[in-house]
Amino acid sequence: MSQVAENQSPLQPSSQHDEVVSPWLDAWRKFRKNKLALFGAITVIFFIILGILSPWIAPQGINDQNMANTLQAPSSSHLLGTDDFGRDVLSRIIHGARISLWVGFLSVVGSIVMGCLLGILAGYYGRWVDTIISRLFDIMLAFPSILLAITIVAVLGPSLQNALIAIAIINVPNFGRLIRSKVLSVKQEEYIMAAKAIGMKDSRLLMKHILPNSISPIIVQGTLSIGTAIIEAAALGFLGLGAQPPQPEWGQMLAESKAYITTAPWTMIFPGLAIMLTVLGFNLMGDGLRDALDPKMKH
Amino acid sequence: MSKTLLQVHNLKKHFPIYGGILNKKVGEVKAVDGLTFSVKEGETLSLVGESGCGKSTTGRLIMQLIEPTDGSVIFEDQSLTELSKKQVRLTRERMQMIFQDPYASLNPRHSVQKILEEPLIVHGIGSKEERKQRVKEMLEVVGLSSYHAKRYPHQFSGGQRQRIGIARALMTKPKLIIADEPVSALDVSIQAQVLNLLQDLQKKFQLTYIFIAHDLGVVRHISKSVAVMYLGRIVEIADSETLYNGALHPYTKALLSSVPIPDPTIQKESIPLSGDLPDPSKPPQGCAFHSRCEACMDVCKTQKPTLMEVEKDHYVACHLYEEDKQFNDK
Numbered sequence: 001m002s003q004v005a006e007n008q009s010p011l012q013p014s015s016q017h018d019e020v021v022s023p024w025l026d027a028w029r030k031f032r033k034n035k036l037a038l039f040g041a042i043t044v045i046f047f048i049i050l051g052i053l054s055p056w057i058a059p060q061g062i063n064d065q066n067m068a069n070t071l072q073a074p075s076s077s078h079l080l081g082t083d084d085f086g087r088d089v090l091s092r093i094i095h096g097a098r099i100s101l102w103v104g105f106l107s108v109v110g111s112i113v114m115g116c117l118l119g120i121l122a123g124y125y126g127r128w129v130d131t132i133i134s135r136l137f138d139i140m141l142a143f144p145s146i147l148l149a150i151t152i153v154a155v156l157g158p159s160l161q162n163a164l165i166a167i168a169i170i171n172v173p174n175f176g177r178l179i180r181s182k183v184l185s186v187k188q189e190e191y192i193m194a195a196k197a198i199g200m201k202d203s204r205l206l207m208k209h210i211l212p213n214s215i216s217p218i219i220v221q222g223t224l225s226i227g228t229a230i231i232e233a234a235a236l237g238f239l240g241l242g243a244q245p246p247q248p249e250w251g252q253m254l255a256e257s258k259a260y261i262t263t264a265p266w267t268m269i270f271p272g273l274a275i276m277l278t279v280l281g282f283n284l285m286g287d288g289l290r291d292a293l294d295p296k297m298k299h
Numbered sequence: 300m301s302k303t304l305l306q307v308h309n310l311k312k313h314f315p316i317y318g319g320i321l322n323k324k325v326g327e328v329k330a331v332d333g334l335t336f337s338v339k340e341g342e343t344l345s346l347v348g349e350s351g352c353g354k355s356t357t358g359r360l361i362m363q364l365i366e367p368t369d370g371s372v373i374f375e376d377q378s379l380t381e382l383s384k385k386q387v388r389l390t391r392e393r394m395q396m397i398f399q400d401p402y403a404s405l406n407p408r409h410s411v412q413k414i415l416e417e418p419l420i421v422h423g424i425g426s427k428e429e430r431k432q433r434v435k436e437m438l439e440v441v442g443l444s445s446y447h448a449k450r451y452p453h454q455f456s457g458g459q460r461q462r463i464g465i466a467r468a469l470m471t472k473p474k475l476i477i478a479d480e481p482v483s484a485l486d487v488s489i490q491a492q493v494l495n496l497l498q499d500l501q502k503k504f505q506l507t508y509i510f511i512a513h514d515l516g517v518v519r520h521i522s523k524s525v526a527v528m529y530l531g532r533i534v535e536i537a538d539s540e541t542l543y544n545g546a547l548h549p550y551t552k553a554l555l556s557s558v559p560i561p562d563p564t565i566q567k568e569s570i571p572l573s574g575d576l577p578d579p580s581k582p583p584q585g586c587a588f589h590s591r592c593e594a595c596m597d598v599c600k601t602q603k604p605t606l607m608e609v610e611k612d613h614y615v616a617c618h619l620y621e622e623d624k625q626f627n628d629k
Contacts, residue, residue, distance in 0.1 A: 022451060023408055190403035194467070197362055198418045199391030208417075212408045 030292040037288020043281030047274075051098035058091040062248050071264040081266040083257060089267060092248035093274050099249045100278065103164050103242075104230040108222050110168030115175025116218065120206055122176070123183025123214075134180070137173035145170045146235060153241040160249065163242035167232050171225055178221055182214040189213075216293040223286035227279035234275055250275050301340040304507050305361070305475060310334040310370035312356055316580060328580045330356045332531035333370070335606075340474070343501070343508040345518035345539075347554070348528035351576055354511045355399075357528075358477045361509065362396055363387045374475065392422045395468035399480040401460035405452040411438070411463055412448040418470040433470065440503075441466045442496060458489035465496065469504065477509045482517060494521055516558040519543060524612075527551045530579055530587040533606060537613040547615045549592050586618065594619055 031037055050057070059079075066086035074081040080089040122133035140148065152166035186192065187210060195209050234251025236242035243249030245256065250271045257267035312331040315324045331353040338344045346354040359365045361372055363379050372379040374394060379387060395418070398404035405414055415434040419425055425433060435445035441462040452460055461481060468476055478497065482490040498521055500506060512518045518525060519539065526536040527550065535548040546552050553570040574591045577583055583590045589599040598618050606616040 021454070022410070190398050190400055191406045193359075193364060194396070194398055194404045194464075195406070195417075196364055197391065197396040198421055198467070199388045200417070200421045201388070204421065209406055213406070 027289075027292040031288050034288040034291060036284050037291070040281045040284025040286075040288060043277055044285055047097050047278050047281065048101060050094055051101045054094045054098050058088075058094040060088040060091040062092055062095045063087065063246050064091075071260060071267070073264070074266055080270045081264065083253075083264075083267045084260060089253075089270050092253060093250070093270055096248040096250045096253060096271065096274065097278075099160065099243060099247065100230050100233060100275070101226075103160065103167070103233040103249075104226040104278075104282075107164045107167040107229045107233070108171065108225045110165070111171035111175050111225065112218060112222055114168070115172045116179050116211070116215075118172070119176040119179030120183055120210065120214070123180040124187055124202075124206060124210060130180075133176065137176050140170070140173045146232065149232060149236060150239070150241060153236060158241045158244065160243040160247065163233055163236045166236070167229050170232075171229065174225070175218060175221060178217055179214055182217055183210055186210055186213045217290075220286050220290040220293060223282055223289055227282035227286075230275060230278055230282075301342070303337050304340045304375065305509070306337040306371075306373040307357075307361065308335050308371045308373070310357070310360055310372065311368045312353070312360055312365065313368045326580050329531050329582065330579065331360060331367075334528075334531075334533055336526055336533065336536060338475075338507055338509060339523075340507055341501070341505050342523040343510055343521055345510040345512060345522035345525045346528055347512055347515055347518060347525060349576055350513060351530075351579060352528045353531040354513075354528050355479050358396065358479045358509065358511050361477055362391070362394065364396075389422075392418075392471045393473050394475040394477065395471065395473040397461075397464050397468050397476060397478040397481045400484045401457050401464055402484070404464050405460060407452055410449055410451055414452070414463065415448070415467055415470055418467060422471055424471065437466045437470060440469070440500070442492075457485050458492060461485060461489075461493055462496065465493075465500070469500065472504065473506075475507045475509070477511070479511045480513065481510075483513060490517065497521065514558070515543075515554050527554065530577070530582050532587065532616065533614075534588065534617070535613075535615045536606070537610075541610070541613050547609060547613070547620055548617050549594050549619075550588050586616075 031041075064087060066082070069078075069082050069086040070084050072078055072082040072086070078088050078090065080093065083089055083092070118133050118137075122130040143151075148170045149163075149166040152169055153162050156162040156165065192205070192209055195205050230250075233242055233249070234254065237249045237251030237253075238255040240252075240255065243252045245252065253271040254268055254275075257264070257271070260267050310331055311329070311333055313327045313329050316326045316328060317323065318325040334357060336344065346357060348354050356365070360367045361374075361379075363372070363382075367380060370380070374390065377390070379390060382390070409417075412431070412434055415437060416430045419430045419433065424430070431448075434448055438445050438447055443459060443462055443466070447455075447459075452463070455463065461484075465481070481497070482493050485493060494517070497508070501508060508521070510518055510522055515525070522539050524536065524538050525542045526533050527542075527548065528534065529550050535542065535546065535551045537546075542551065543555065546555055549570075550572075553572045556570040557572075570593065572591050577587070577590055583600075585601045586592070586599040586604050589595045592599065596618060602618070604616045604618050604621060606614045607621060608614050609620045
């Protein structure tokens with residue numbers, strides 16, 4: 001052994017106290033350098049805080065009607081004006097942040113869980129499992145997604161919860177296909193062969209080795225999809241299939257105010273702006289995450 | 300004499316080739332075509348051959364990472380080919396593998412601690428503290444330091460990573476280690492270090508190695524016996540000394556002549572191999588090597604030579620020596 005010890009000495013790293021850089025820490029450092037992504041993240045965090053604190057920071061209740069004060073232009077008492085029932089638009093947007101983010105987040109989590117499960121099974125086991133799952137995805141993708149969502153809501157009945165379920169279902173194939181293709185490449189890696197050689201069960205192999213190494217495109221796609229899901233929820237709300245009045249969901253607010261687009265444009269502009277900013281924030285953040293998590297962009 | 304640890308009998312792996320619009324089977328690659336050999340406890344058998352000759356496939360077949368088409372693998376008097384999937388998994392505690400590419404064989408998202416303790420977790424060995432202790436010990440054994448446990452693979456050099464790979468293979472105290480070209484991805488200077496480490500570990504833990512390599516020079520010192528493979532078959536198998544001093548098969552001779560000698564004054568006879576390795580899905584009729592053989596005879600083009608013992612423990616599959624033997628018998 002002494003010979004080994006001698007041979008080893010030039011291989012020793014310079015210092016014992018070198019910093020330990022985990023892959024996630026490394027990604028965060030790269031993300032931090034990206035100004036646009038940081039702006040996106042701040043926007044998103046701003047809306048999340050708005051949503052969480054809405055009951056305390058909204059100047060007025062969501063459903064406080066004031067018939068003497070309908071369709072008021074923005075002023076010092078109503079910063080973003082009032083709608084056709086005299087309700088404060090700002091307060092409704094703040095409460096709407098909670099609903100929209102909740103729908104966006106939950107539906108994407110639902111899609112990811114279902115998509116990952118199906119995608120991993122298809123990618124790892126291949127053969128007939130893959131054929132069945134992939135063809136199912138193809139069928140779902142053959143429908144225009146919003147049409148499929150409308151159909152699902154029509155079957156389940158219009159409500160915010162059903163809109164959420166519909167949005168989760170229509171996004172499953174996107175995630176499923178993404179993770180399937182990633183699993184197909186990850187399972188060829190030698191460390192997967194090494195894990196099998198150790199004598200590991202399939203379940204452990206999938207959860208501890210294949211999933212963590214396939215998940216980064218899902219995180220990126222997930223972030224981008226929250227934006228899309230918010231738009232889809234707004235679209236369903238606009239069509240009267242999502243949130244029901246008087247819930248202050250942003251899309252639903254747009255739908256209610258479409259009659260006043262010329263006379264009281266603020267009732268429409270501000271909810272629209274809120275949707276746009278949130279989606280933009282998620283998109284910028286998603287792009288930043290993609291750059292940070294892409295191994296090919298290493299230094 | 301020590302007892303036989305691993306016996307491989309008539310091992311075959313044929314990979315089907317699918318093609319055409321109906322995805323029908325149109326042919327097959329005989330990656331491994333009837334291997335028979337055995338390894339005794341504490342010894343090293345090297346499998347040598349060009350790329351594509353089936354040596355890595357053999358390693359994986361022995362580990363049961365891929366299912367053999369035919370034949371049997373008997374490890375510690377247990378036939379692995381007859382065991383259930385779960386039982387095979389459990390035998391991996393006693394047989395482990397070292398991989399070729401140290402950059403690809405370690406999970407980039409796991410720290411060294413996690414990589415090394417995983418075999419113990421999988422086989423339910425030790426408590427959390429004991430495992431931690433064992434990881435530290437093993438890091439020292441392979442010539443790294445215990446504080447390396449917290450780091451990630453990308454923070455190490457190739458040689459260091461290969462030491463981690465070796466440590467992982469040793470965690471469960473296995474008896475048999477299948478080393479699949481463990482040094483071919485490393486610099487020459489590091490190769491020597493890793494080979495020395497493997498030899499030291501063999502003495503220390505009474506390990507048995509199956510050492511897969513494409514370079515006869517690398518395996519000379521580490522192996523007790525050497526098997527030379529060509530297109531899925533063993534063409535010559537002998538004790539290391541016998542093989543290096545008196546190789547008989549024309550293919551082995553050609554391989555040996557290509558090993559560089561670190562002395563420029565020695566002029567050695569070079570036997571160049573002409574042509575490429577034939578398409579393994581359409582191996583030549585008769586002896587698979589006849590298309591590149593210098594001593595090719597008519598019989599080589601029609602009849603497959605069988606592995607025959609020409610001296611004690613020295614087997615060759617070549618018509619040249621079959622005739623000799625017949626001649627001598629008369």
